[in-house]
Structure formats: structure tokens, C-alpha cells
Amino acid sequence: MLGFIVGSGRCGSTLLYEVLTQHPEVGFVTNLDDRFPRTPDSAKRVSGHIYRRTPAGFPGKRLRPCEAHRALRREVSPLIVDSFQDLSAADVTPWLTRRLRTFFETRAATQRAGHYLHKFTGWPRTAFLHEVFPEARFVHIVRDGRAVANSWLQMPWWRGHLGAPGWHFGPLPEPYAEEWDEAGRSQVHLAGIGWKRLMDATEVARAALPPELWLQVRYEDLLADPRKQTDTILEFLGLAWTTGFERSFARRTFSSARSEAFRRDLTPGQVALLDRSLARHLADLGYRV
Secondary structure, three states: OEEEEEEOOOOOHHHHHHHHOOOOOEEOOEHHHHHOOOOOHHHHHHHHHHHHHOOOOOOOOOOOEOOOHHHHHHHOOHHHHOOOOOOOHHHOOHHHHHHHHHHHHHHHHHHOOOEEEEEEEOOOOHHHHHHHOOOOEEEEEEOOHHHHHHHHHOOOOOOHHHOOOOOOOOOOOHHHHHHHHHOOOOHHHHHHHHHHHHHHHHHHHHHOOOHHHEEEEEHHHHHHOHHHHHHHHHHHOOOOOOHHHHHHHHHOOOOOOOOOOHHHHOOHHHHHHHHHHHHHHHHHOOOOO
8 A cells, every 4th residue: 555644844744754664564765765876676675674673862873764855856757846836637647657656666566565655745746646546545744834834934945035936836826925915025924825825735635535545634633642643544544553563653752842832933923923824724724823
């Protein structure tokens, strides 16, 4: 079975990906495979075992699951990695289908994995992926948009300082462009609007999928009750809670220390601006403003 974790980025997707790839039946792309095109199959085959057997806090734990931007760019297409808008079923071509299926299926076969898991952040791409992999399941992890916007602003890859023409998410829809103009065109506000753009795209993408292939999890709920949420996700992906997975899960630390760091990192006025801008989206996802 093929599964995808999707999220906005800075939403807890890495934590969830690292937790799930500790499962002995799960295969995944590692940063070794991503960085080195000529990684031999023998190394790919044992990479998951090495990752699972290295303690989480070990200083030399550099082998880890990744989004494989380099590998996808060179083996499939830059379209998958860096599109200015979400990908839809209309973007799928037979050529792309062959390359994308080959990318995941050959790795799953090499790793002898009954389940293969991959993570995409930014645009959800789920309608596109569903067209190529009709059997795939999708776990959407969502986080409070104020926390996401705050975190984006602190990342070296954030391109919002270039404005809407140069950032990650293409032209602003007219209502969002007017909203940004009227509020003074601040970077904080633009980051919040970026999160709204992704939530809008995700809702459209979710509606195009059969409901049994979609599971939504809030990052805050995962931190509050990691065992319950992880159990739900494993069941959705068709994975049993094994003894080996229990050992790795018991060593994992889940901290909510930065859940509301945006209230410390931003001014009260900036938080209030995000409250106003994101109010409807936050309420729809069960967050209090």
C-alpha cells in the first residue's frame, strides 16, 4: 500500500513522518538516496533498517526520511517539486505516470516494503497523486495557521520577502490581494494568507477524493495524545502496532512547548491581524481565535 503525508510545511509533518517510518513494514526515501543519484540498491535496501536501529538522540543519526526533492526533480520532473499552483488530475500525462510510478514502485520493491510512505509539503498535490495512484491513502496533518505563519517567517527558504510575484504560491486571488493591500502589505499577513491559500487548495483536493482515502489529523491533537492519534493513523494506513514499533514509539518525545510560540514571537498587533485574517479557516479546523 502506498501512503502520502501532506501538509503546509512547518505543520508537524516531519515529526509524523519520522514516527511512522519507524514501523518495520514501511519503506521510504532517505536523504542518502536523495543526494546521491548512484546510491546502490543494496544501500537502499538496508537504509530503513539502519534508520530504525539508530537511537533518535544519537549524534550521528544523519540517515533519515526526506521529501526527496532532488531525486524527484531528476527522476520524475521539477513539476512535482516546485509548481506555482496545486497540481490536479489534468496535469497528469502518461509520461509522468510512468516515471512517478517507477520512482515509488522500484524503491518499494528494492526495500521489500509492503507499505511505502512519502511526505509532500506545500501544495497538497493529492488530486494529481490520486490520478496516478488510485489506491493511495492520504494523511493530511494541519496546524494552527498562526503558528505556521510565524514559523515560515523564521525559515531561510521563505520567499515572501519577494512579494506575491516571487514567492512560493503564485498570484494572489483578488480577494486576498485586496485584503493584503488594505491591511498594509506586511510580511506577517502575507504568511498568514499563504497558509489560507494552502488550506483552500487542500479543501478542493480533499473533495475530489473518495472519503475513505483521506484522514485529517491536527498537529496539536497529535502532541496532546500521541498514542491515540498514531493508532488511528496506523489503522488508516493498514498497519498493525507491532512490538518493534512500540519500542521505537516509547522512546519518542512529543513536546508542545512551541505550540503557541507565535504569541511570544509576534507582537499583539500582529497576532490580532492574523486572528482577523484567518478567523474562518481556523474556526473550520476547530481552532479558537
